[in-house]
Amino acid sequence: MVVKVYGPEYASSKRVIVTLIEKEIEFEVVDVDAFKGENKSLDYLKLQPFGLLPAIQDGDYTLFESRAIIRYYAEKYKSRGTELFGKCYLLFPFHQQWLEVEAHNFNPPLNTLVIHTIFSSKLGITPDQKVIQENEVKLGKVLDIYEERLSTNKYLAGDFFSLADLSHLQLGHYLLNGAGKEYMIRDRKHVSAWWDVISNRPSWKKVLQLFPYLN
Numbered sequence: 001m002v003v004k005v006y007g008p009e010y011a012s013s014k015r016v017i018v019t020l021i022e023k024e025i026e027f028e029v030v031d032v033d034a035f036k037g038e039n040k041s042l043d044y045l046k047l048q049p050f051g052l053l054p055a056i057q058d059g060d061y062t063l064f065e066s067r068a069i070i071r072y073y074a075e076k077y078k079s080r081g082t083e084l085f086g087k088c089y090l091l092f093p094f095h096q097q098w099l100e101v102e103a104h105n106f107n108p109p110l111n112t113l114v115i116h117t118i119f120s121s122k123l124g125i126t127p128d129q130k131v132i133q134e135n136e137v138k139l140g141k142v143l144d145i146y147e148e149r150l151s152t153n154k155y156l157a158g159d160f161f162s163l164a165d166l167s168h169l170q171l172g173h174y175l176l177n178g179a180g181k182e183y184m185i186r187d188r189k190h191v192s193a194w195w196d197v198i199s200n201r202p203s204w205k206k207v208l209q210l211f212p213y214l215n
């Protein structure tokens with residue numbers, strides 16, 4: 001069964017697509033333009049009642065929330081493509097922990113930064129320098145913790161690439177492309193090396209080639 005991914009152009013959808021590529025799962029995409037409000041159409045709300053992207057359809061099966069989707073496919077196709085949970089069950093909590101850190105510590109300040117630096121005109125909001133500065137400070141503190149973690153571990157969960165690393169690519173990409181905050185990665189030696197490793201994976205390059213970023 002080919003997996004249908006709705007709204008491939010958006011960051012959270014790319015989190016799903018890069019996982020499907022790593023797991024060698026066939027997919028097709030359905031364009032949904034959030035800037036035209038298509039994510040609030042009655043048909044789309046049947047798939048994702050909160051009107052957010054992405055949602056997937058896999059036969060009769062529908063799922064939303066990008067991190068739930070990637071956990072599902074990494075588990076369902078454990079032995080296909082890249083092992084994204086680590087080989088040993090003892091490692092499972094570490095990658096879950098760092099996936100939660102990405103969702104609750106990394107993503108919120110970066111998402112606000114991206115809205116105010118890249119998407120303000122599309123969203124019809126005035127960029128607020130105070131909000132930008134506050135969120136830059138918050139994100140900097142998170143990245144300082146990453147710097148320490150990555151000084152003793154090649155990847156966030158240990159010595160293996162996992163969903164936790166992969167989940168940073170979609171919004172992290174904006175720091176170096178569009179938001180003008182490249183220094184936040186490049187001034188941290190270990191974060192910078194980690195970023196180069198994860199963003200040079202063929203799966204991520206494929207995503208960028210298939211779905212160039214909106215801005």
Ligand SMILES: N[C@@H](CCC(=O)N[C@@H](CS)C(=O)NCC(=O)O)C(=O)O
Binds near residue numbers: 010052064067
């Ligand atoms: N926690 C959700 C977040 C989804 C989300 O915020 N999607 C954005 C695109 S990256 C969206 O749909 N924005 C349109 C809107 O807010 O109307 C997930 O990971 O799936």
